[in-house]
Amino acid sequence: xxxxxxxxxxxxxxxxxxxxxxxxxxxxxxxxxxxxxxxxxxxxxxxxxxxxxxxxxxxxxxxxxxxxxxxxxxxxxxxxxxxxxxxxxxxxxxxxxxxxxxxxxxxxxxxxxxxxxxxxxxxxxxxxxxxxxxxxxxxxxxxxxxxxxxxxxxxxxxxxxxxxxxxxxxxxxxxxxxxxxxxxxxxxxxxxxxxxxxxxxxxxxxxxxxxxxxxxxxxxxxxxxxxxxxxxxxxxxxxxxxxxxxxxxxxxxxxxxxxxxxxxxxxxxxxxxxxxxxxxxxxxxxxxxxxxxxxxxxxxxxxxxxxxxxxxxxxxxxxxxxxxxxxxxxxxxxxxxxxxxxxxxxxxxxxxxxxxxx
Amino acid sequence: xxxxxxxxxxxxxxxxxxxxxxxxxxxxxxxxxxxxxxxxxxxxxxxxxxxxxxxxxxxxxxxxxxxxxxxxxxxxxxxxxxxxxxxxxxxxxxxxxxxxxxxxxxxxxxxxxxxxxxxxxxxxxxxxxxxxxxxxxxxxxxxxxxxxxxxxxxxxxxxxxxxxxxxxxxxxxxxxxxxxxxxxxxxxxxxxxxxxxxxxxxxxxxxxxxxxxxxxxxxxxxxxxxxxxxxxxxxxxxxxxxxxxxxxxxxxxxxxxxxxxxxxxxxxxxxxxxxxxxxxxxxxxxxxxxxxxxxxxxxxxxxxxxxxxxxxxxxxxxxxxxxxxxxxxxxxxxxxxxxxxxxxxxxxxxxxxxxxxxxxxxxxxxxxxxxxxxxxxxxxxxxxxxxxxxxxxxxxxxxxxxxxxxxxxxxxxxxxxxxxxxxxxxxxxxxxxxxxx
Numbered sequence: 107x108x109x110x111x112x113x114x115x116x117x118x119x120x121x122x123x124x125x126x127x128x129x130x131x132x133x134x135x136x137x138x139x140x141x142x143x144x145x146x147x148x149x150x151x152x153x154x155x156x157x158x159x160x161x162x163x164x165x166x167x168x169x170x171x172x173x174x175x176x177x178x179x180x181x182x183x184x185x186x187x188x189x190x191x192x193x194x195x196x197x198x199x200x201x202x203x204x205x206x207x208x209x210x211x212x213x214x215x216x217x218x219x220x221x222x223x224x225x226x227x228x229x230x231x232x233x234x235x236x237x238x239x240x241x242x243x244x245x246x247x248x249x250x251x252x253x254x255x256x257x258x259x260x261x262x263x264x265x266x267x268x269x270x271x272x273x274x275x276x277x278x279x280x281x282x283x284x285x286x287x288x289x290x291x292x293x294x295x296x297x298x299x300x301x302x303x304x305x306x307x308x309x310x311x312x313x314x315x316x317x318x319x320x321x322x323x324x325x326x327x328x329x330x331x332x333x334x335x336x337x338x339x340x341x342x343x344x345x346x347x348x349x350x351x352x353x354x355x356x357x358x359x360x361x362x363x364x365x366x367x368x369x370x371x372x373x374x375x376x377x378x379x380x381x382x383x384x385x386x387x388x389x390x391x392x393x394x395x396x397x398x399x400x401x402x403x404x405x406x407x408x409x410x411x412x413x414x415x416x417x418x419x420x421x422x423x424x425x426x427x428x429x430x431x432x433x434x435x436x437x438x439x440x441x442x443x444x445x446x447x448x449x450x451x452x453x454x455x456x457x458x459x460x461x462x463x464x
Numbered sequence: 465x466x467x468x469x470x471x472x473x474x475x476x477x478x479x480x481x482x483x484x485x486x487x488x489x490x491x492x493x494x495x496x497x498x499x500x501x502x503x504x505x506x507x508x509x510x511x512x513x514x515x516x517x518x519x520x521x522x523x524x525x526x527x528x529x530x531x532x533x534x535x536x537x538x539x540x541x542x543x544x545x546x547x548x549x550x551x552x553x554x555x556x557x558x559x560x561x562x563x564x565x566x567x568x569x570x571x572x573x574x575x576x577x578x579x580x581x582x583x584x585x586x587x588x589x590x591x592x593x594x595x596x597x598x599x600x601x602x603x604x605x606x607x608x609x610x611x612x613x614x615x616x617x618x619x620x621x622x623x624x625x626x627x628x629x630x631x632x633x634x635x636x637x638x639x640x641x642x643x644x645x646x647x648x649x650x651x652x653x654x655x656x657x658x659x660x661x662x663x664x665x666x667x668x669x670x671x672x673x674x675x676x677x678x679x680x681x682x683x684x685x686x687x688x689x690x691x692x693x694x695x696x697x698x699x700x701x702x703x704x705x706x707x708x709x710x711x712x713x714x715x716x717x718x719x720x721x722x723x724x725x726x727x728x729x730x731x732x733x734x735x736x737x738x739x740x741x742x743x744x745x746x747x748x749x750x751x752x753x754x755x756x757x758x759x760x761x762x763x764x765x766x767x768x769x770x771x772x773x774x775x776x777x778x779x780x781x782x783x784x785x786x787x788x789x790x791x792x793x794x795x796x797x798x799x800x801x802x803x804x805x806x807x808x809x810x811x812x813x814x815x816x817x818x819x820x821x822x823x824x825x826x827x828x829x830x831x832x833x834x835x836x837x838x839x840x841x842x843x844x845x846x847x848x849x850x851x852x853x854x855x856x857x858x859x860x861x862x863x864x865x866x867x868x869x870x871x872x873x874x875x876x877x878x879x880x881x882x883x884x885x886x887x888x889x890x891x892x893x894x895x896x897x898x899x900x901x
Contacts (some may be wrong), residue, residue, distance in 0.1 A: 156553045161546075205888055255641060255669075262886060265879055266592060267646040268572050272887040283889070332847035362549065365642050368670060369545060405550070419767065420540040431822045452797035 109457040125311060142296055147289040155288035156361075162397050163292075163299045164356050169381040169393035170306050171349025176379070177388035178310055179342035179432055180322030181231050185224075185243035186378045188250030189347045190354025191370035192220040195260050197355035198269045202262055209282055210272035210294070213355040220351020221344045223250070227277065228343030232336055247372055254367035256353045270364040291360045298356065302349060307390050309345065319388070320343050350378075384438055386447025395446035404431050476503055490803055491535040492528070492792060494519060495555035497566050500767075503673065504543035504697035507777060510724055511566065512538065514781020515788075517760045521752070522789055524759040529789055530796040532803055543697070545569040552577070554707075561809045562788055568644040573603075578603035579891055583806040584813055586791070589614075589721060589743070593647060594879035596843035598814065601880065605813050606753070607787065608743050608846040611694070612875055613650045613867035614720045617741060618846045619655060620865055622690045622718065627868060630661040631892045636688035638679065638695065638703060641667035645694045648720075651875060652692075658871075664688055664723060665865055672869045673699040680706045693719040701727040708734035718850065724777035728853045743848050744783050744832050746858040748774030751827030753782070770845060776851075779831075786828060791816055796900060814839050815899040817881040823856040841899035843870055848888075 109130050126132045146159060172186050196219035200212040227246035231239055254260060261269050273283030280286040281294050309315055320328035321338050329335055356363045377400060385396025407427045411418045418426070436437045442449040456463060465890070496519075498512035530532050539551035539559075548570030552563065563578075563585050565571045571591035578585045585604045587595070595601040595611035609617075623629035637652055639645030645667070664686045665704035666679040675698070683691065691712065695703055700723040707717055714737030721741045728735040748757070753774065759799050760766045761773060772778050795812025797805040804812070817836040823829045835844040845867050845874055852861035884890040 152556060153553045157550045202886070230678075263881075264573055264886070265594070265647060265650050266568070266643045268569070268643050269578070270572070270883075270887055273889045284580040362545070362573060363576060366545065366569050366572070368569070368642055371671070420498065420538040421505075424501045424540045424542065 109454070109460070113457070122302050125307060139300070142300075143293070146238050147293055150289070150292070152288050155292045158402055160288070160295050160361050162293055162401050162434065163295045164353050164361055165378070165381060165401050166397040167299045167302060167356070167387065167396045168350050168353035168378050169396055170303060170390055171346045171351075171353060172378050173345035173382045173385075173388065173393050174310070174318070174349065177386075177392070178315060178322060179318040179339065179346075181228075181339065181342060182236065182240045183243040183346075184240050184372070184375045184379065185227060185246035185250070186350050187370045187372060187374035188247040189220045189224055189350040191250055191367070192223045192347075193217055193256050193351025193354035194365060194370070195254060195357040196220065196270065196351070197359060198262075198271075199260065201272075201274070202390065202409060205272075206388050208276060209359060210276060210298075213298070213352060213359060216355045217348040217352035218373055220346045220354065223231045223456065224342050224347025224350075228340055228347075231343065244372075247375055251370060251372075254370060257330070265362055266366075268364055268366045271359050271362075282363075284363065295360050297355060298352070302352065302440075303390060306349065310390065314341065322388075380435070382445075384435060384445055386445025389445070389447035391450065392447035395450070399435065399446070403434065407431065470794055491533045492803065493535045493537065493555075493558050493560050494562065494788060495537045495539055495551070495558075495560045497541050497564055497570065498538050498552050498564070499541050499543045501540060502542040502544070503670075506726060507562045507697045507700070507722065507724060508543065508566070509769075510726075510772045510775055510777035511781040511784070513766060513772055514783075515564070515785045516780040516781075517756045517766050517768060518752070518782045518785035519789065520760045521756045524718055524763070524765070525755055527793045530802055541565075541567065541570060543567050543569075544827060545573055549573055550607055556581060556583075559805060560600055560804055561792060561804060564588070564784060564788070565591070569642065570594075570649065573700070574644060575601065575604055576887070581806075582810075584791075584810040586784070586787060586813070588780070588787060590644065592883070593884055594876055596841065596845070596876050597880035598842040599602075599840045599893050600884050600890075601842065602839075602893045603840045605837065607816075607837060607842070607844050609831075609848060609867060610843055610845070610872070610873045610876070611644075611720065612651045613843075613845050613869075614848065615692075615870035616655070618692050618718050618720070619659075620868055621850055621862060622692075623659075625865075627655055627659045627871070630659050632660065632662075633689040634662040634664060634686060636664045636666055636686065636691040638668065638683075638691060638693045640664040640673075640694060640696050640699055641669045644696060648694055650879075651872070654875065655871065663859045664893075668695070668703075673697060674702045676702055676706050680710045683712065684710055688720065690716045693717065694722075696721065696722055700724070700728050701732050704731040704735050704738060705726060708732075711761050713734075715739075721780070722777075725771075725775035725858075726777075733855060735853055738853045739850050739861060740849050740853075740858075741848050742776065742858075743846060744779060745830050746774075746776065746779065746851060746860075748779075749833045750829070752786075752831075753827075755827065756782070773835075786826065786832065787816075790822075790826075792816060811898050813837060814842075814897070814901060819881075838899050845872070 111128045114129050129316050160172055175181050175183055193216045195214045196216035201209055228243040261267055271282050275281050279290055281290055317333050318336050320333055320430050325335055381396035381400045386392025404427050407430050411423055496515050499508035500512055519534050523534055541548040541551050559585055563583055565574055568590050571587045574585055587606045589609050591606050593612045595604035595606050596610055611675050619627045652663055659706050669678055693703055717738055719740040724738050728738055789810040794815050795808040798811055799808045816839055819834050823832055835846045837844055847864035847866045849860055849864050850862040851858040
């Protein structure tokens with residue numbers, strides 16, 4: 107009843123092509139941004155910001171990156187954690203060499219390093235597809251993980267083999283390191299994620315996105331209508347790895363504060379893949395929804411027994427969380443195999459005609 | 465988009481509800497980071513039980529410490545750094561008096577936070593070796609020995625009292641290829657160059673813990689005179705089994721202090737003769753353990769399984785909790801306050817002095833050796849000994865051996881300095897000192 111576009115007239119082509127053509131959607135988005143930028147940092151406590159929101163945003167950003175490659179271009183990849191690592195280690199090295207340049211610049215620049223590595227490991231995608239490409243990207247994952255542990259130059263010859271983040275400031279306020287407050291780190295993360303998600307949304311709705319989707323749907327047909335596969339696929343690898351690399355740098359600098367190579371193991375790659383499968387392949391919104399299910403839901407489940415006043419041993423809670431999360435993922439996929447983003451689209455369609463469905 | 469709003473709202477509500485489970489004013493909040501699940505649960509469970517049982521025993525027997533009850537709270541980390549940070553954020557608002565990360569990875573991530581959040585970190589015989597330097601790491605404590613102390617002690621033991629006697633020998637180093645195992649690497653490499661022995665490295669990736677066959681092929685090929693192991697979780701049991709399969713003489717296989725009874729028992733008779741380093745007595749034949757048995761385990765207030773009680777890892781847990789309890793008691797003595805906080809417990813740790821009289825008073829004579837910490841020395845670098853598995857229990861196989869401090873100390877000094885330099889803006893110590901000597 108309230109979600110209806112009756113009376114909203116479009117008077118220009120631009121308005122007709124808008125990503126959010128319905129006014130209610132635009133209002134909804136504005137409210138979300140307002141809550142995210144004002145209410146959450148104002149009222150969120152350390153646990154909520156550090157453990158829930160910052161990781162949620164960073165995982166969402168990495169999932170957007172993977173979605174550009176897997177969801178939009180149809181190239182399966184299991185190397186995402188490795189590419190996140192490239193971003194993190196690049197940012198670490200750049201910051202040790204040029205400590206006076208603002209770390210935010212390095213976080214974004216380290217995405218370029220990840221891009222280069224991504225393009226290199228993306229080369230086989232011209233010859234192979236599907237599961238065979240998964241194996242090729244798996245090689246990237248293993249090689250990169252090996253390099254993080256075995257190339258001492260990458261971690262500045264630290265005895266522990268881990269990389270540590272020192273304090274960096276923006277306008278005199280610490281944004282990384284132990285002195286940065288959760289709210290500051292959250293705001294920095296949110297700003298970067300919002301900006302990059304907006305750019306990604308524009309890319310996929312524009313010429314490049316259509317090119318990628320053409321390649322995904324049928325690469326021979328795409329080639330016949332004049333899309334150069336080499337460039338399209340490598341561009342997908344480059345842009346996707348850029349996003350994933352930035353997310354990796356943010357993960358270490360704005361979330362962990364230090365990292366061992368194990369932080370970038372294959373489990374993280376799987377986690378990102380599950381996020382986009384559950385959230386919805388080929389959808390920016392899906393990356394966020396998937397991160398809610400994969401990251402936020404287990405935390406909520408873990409807190410549930412304490413909220414209900416039931417005393418359960420910590421290990422049992424962990425087991426229960428594992429089982430419930432697994433069961434819920436299966437249920438979600440049975441109810442909507444195309445992911446939560448499709449579920450939302452269906453809901454939207456139904457809402458527009460409610461209460462008179464046809 | 466709307467579902468997003470609902471989810472955010474739910475998230476907010478959840479966070480608010482989580483934020484404030486009220487704790488009684490007159491209790492000391494002691495969170496225990498434990499792991500009873502995952503690939504490392506086998507090692508983590510006895511430790512968790514040991515820590516939990518000793519503190520529970522204090523609550524039952526003495527009504528806590530100095531008359532103040534301990535609020536014991538376990539948080540499951542799964543030996544995963546990410547979850548460890550999550551645990552830290554969960555317990556932080558409840559004002560913990562001390563944090564025991566129980567993972568080198570989590571310790572490394574928490575070290576920079578300790579001084580900002582004013583909560584001391586106790587990483588008992590693990591974590592960053594350089595943290596033994598109290599003037600650079602005022603908030604981090606790693607008694608009674610660092611991994612470098614352990615490494616030097618093993619080498620001294622193998623060389624019959626002197627590392628230089630190992631000249632010309634081949635020594636294999638089988639290690640868990642993460643922060644923990646790599647920590648000892650610089651020491652072994654430096655000593656290999658100094659003493660002139662040949663060091664062979666056998667790194668075991670965490671993913672391959674249970675699949676070490678390829679490393680053992682290398683061991684067979686290289687035929688090292690001695691094999692040193694720094695392993696954790698399922699890696700220890702798998703390595704002992706592989707050693708039996710490879711016919712590697714158990715007498716020449718020495719490990720750091722982490723293999724537990726379950727690791728040797730599961731390998732069967734072949735494990736007889738396996739050696740590991742330790743710093744405290746074995747078994748459960750001490751008055752404090754009798755109290756644990758009577759007041760906690762038999763009273764059904766513990767998750768301890770039969771056979772776990774008195775094992776090496778269980779005893780490590782008890783030792784860890786004994787340190788927590790003594791730090792709190794010392795803090796109460798110094799400050800005169802009953803309800804101490806993290807700042808006080810840090811002072812308590814720096815003034816920790818466990819002498820024979822105190823050990824007798826807490827019923828652990830013969831279990832722990834006397835030691836003390838100072839502002840400059842957060843470790844004590846105490847004497848260690850080698851214990852050997854006789855097929856059913858651990859027996860002492862050597863006299864007390866002191867770590868080669870003259871070799872370890874310069875490395876610790878350099879590493880601590882390096883850490884402070886690499887982390888630009890590392891805070892200069894401003895905390896006052898109660899115990900200079």
